[in-house]
Amino acid sequence: MFLSADKIHDGKKWLPQNTVIEVDESGLIMAVHPHLAQENIQHYPGILCPGFVNVHCHTELSHLKDAVPEHTGLTQFLQQVMQRRNDYSEEQKATARQAALQELERNGIIALGDIANTTDTLALRQSGNMHWHTFVEAIGFVPERAAHSFDYAQQTRAAFALQKNDKKILQQSIAPHAPYSVSQALFQQIAAHQSGKSISIHNQESAAENELYQSKTGAFLPFLNGIGIDYSSFTASGKNSLPTYGEWLSADAPLILVHNTFSTQADIDYAQAQFPQLFWCLCPNANLYIENTLPNIPLLQASDARICLGTDSLASNHQLSILAEMRSIQQYYPQIDWETLLRWATYNGACALQMQASIGSIEAHKKPGILWIKEDDSLQKLY
Ligand SMILES: [Zn+2]
Incomplete structure (x- = not known):
């Protein structure tokens, strides 16, 4: 043809x-x-254009659509998700995940960077034509629990690694959840097992995260208290989160920083110099949903940051559509043109997930999917 x-x-x-x-x-x-x-x-x-790559999603939270109110701020949002995520039957959850996958496919998304805390998405990965990189999240802010948290993540990752499918890409790696939920010991354990694979982390999604690292104050202290986490051994670094935990990660593998809503010029400069394979994943509609704010995208552009796009989950978004994320960016930053946005939505996303040999660009010998935007x-x- x-x-x-x-x-x-x-x-x-x-x-x-x-x-x-x-x-x-x-x-x-x-x-x-x-x-x-x-x-x-x-x-x-x-x-x-080529099929879209959604670098950050949580399909396992699909049943929480419309369950959490908007504009509560991150700590309130997290609390609600933790309280409500198990209020549903297995059947309800599975039905919601399947509907989410269909929505992703309908919206021209052909590859997914998907966050998993459980093995709930195993069957979903086998169905349909979607390519997957599953980021199995390790969570644990108490240093003494690092080995236990890592073992749990290893077991989950092993279940995904057993899956084989000739027709599509299935990858997995262990990733730290966020700077306020992963101890230095756990960061270092993850880094030691990274072996060149992409990892992602929720980065600087709230001002409170930087406050925690700067001075051990702010909204994360009552939050951690409320969920029974003993943070007594955590010490403030006097720096923002990113330049602190960045020292605990391997610089050799691709790193995807997700959200970046409160990343400063100094943070961007640090990370760009520290990580040769760095990607800045933006999820603007989730930022508007949770914190009613957006990252400073022109600042990232001026620093030559490689930007890609994600939808986050249906708990914090009204839809799973990369095109809707692009439209939101255009609405708030009309100077960013479609040529740039389409690169973020396709090729850059494929590179972030290490899938650019097969998808992400319309070139001979690739099978990138072809979308018609009418x-x-x-x-x-x-x-
Ligand atoms: Zn997320």
């Missing part, structure tokens, strides 16, 4: 006018032709 469009984005940039994509029935790109004198070229009014802004997956 030969496809052309008003505009074609190959995952990195707009391609010149008159470009024709040659694709086989399975969606494999055979060639990208700058010009082609051919009669049977199918022309699409609107945009063609003139009325609706979306259809062609391959």
Whole structure:
């Protein structure tokens, strides 16, 4: 098949006018032709681009859609999620996860960076055509529990690692949950077992996280108290969270920093210098939902940060749509153009998940999925 469009984005940039994509029935790109004198070229009014990559999602929380109110702030939100996540039957949870997967596919998402605290998503990973990198979260703020927390995460990761599927990419790694929920000992244990695989972490999602690290004060103390966590051995570093825990992680593997709503210029400079394979994953609709704020995206751009996009979970978002995340960014930062946004949504996301050899860009020998964004802004997956 030969496809052309008003505009074609190959995952990195707009391609010149008159470009024709040659694709086989399975969606494999055979060639990208700058010009082609051919009669049977199918022309699409609107945009063609690769399938979207959602770098940060929690499909296992899909049953919490509309369960937590908006704009409560992060500690309140976390408390609500912990209280409510087990108030549902296994059947309700499974039905919600399946519906979420269908929504992701309908919205042109072909690969997922998915957070798992349990093995609840095992069956979901096997169904459908989605590529997965499952980040099995290690959580534990009490240093004495580090080995126990890590063993639990290892067992969960091992269950995912047993899964095989010839038709799609299935990857997994152990990732730290967040700076306020992972001790230095646990960070170091994760780093020691990282072996070059991508990891992600919720980073600087609230001002309170930096306050905890700067001076051991702020909203996380009553939060930790409330859930029975003994934080007495934690000591403030006098620095923000990122430059503190960054020293406890391996610099050799890809690191995905998620949210970054309260990252300063100094934090960005530190991380850019420290981690050669660094990605800044933005989930603007979740930030608006929880804290009613957004990261300083122009600051990240000015620092040459590699940006990618995620939806976070249905507990903190009204939909699982990368296109909706792009529209929100455009609404608040209209100077960021679609060429840039589409790169974040496709190629950069594939690189963050280490899947760029197969997906993320329209190039010969890849199978990136092809999306048609129509003139009325609706979306259809062609391959
Ligand atoms: Zn998250």
